[in-house]
Amino acid sequence: MGLPLVLYDNNSNLLTIYGVQNKITGAYINDATVAVTLKSKERANLGGETWPLAGSYVSGSNGNYQFVTTGSVVYPAGEQGFAVVTITKGSYTAEFEFECEFAVRDKASTP
Helix, strand or coil: CCEEEEEECCEEEEEEECCCCCCCCCCCCCEEEEEEEEEECCCCCCCCCCCCEEEEEEECCCCCCEEEECCCCCCCCCEEEEEEEEEECCCCEEEEEEEEEEEEECCCCCC
């Protein structure tokens, strides 16, 4: 995910995790279970979606996974929150947290 991660209210949002790999062997992991949960700054799960949201492996990539949120997620516009990503492969689990900003899309700038 790029920084800063901006998620827009009343929109489907695409989140991408790039290059999941085994840091010991350097091998990309294309068959992990990857999930994301979006949380408010108070660390409460956002409403409007069933969390955690499962990610899908991007076919032909090197460890890339994508998530698509629905337009029904209730974002506290103008606030910051967190995307918590959990990656599981066999008996190994990694969890990462990314800061994100919840915003309202400027209608003048959309196509």
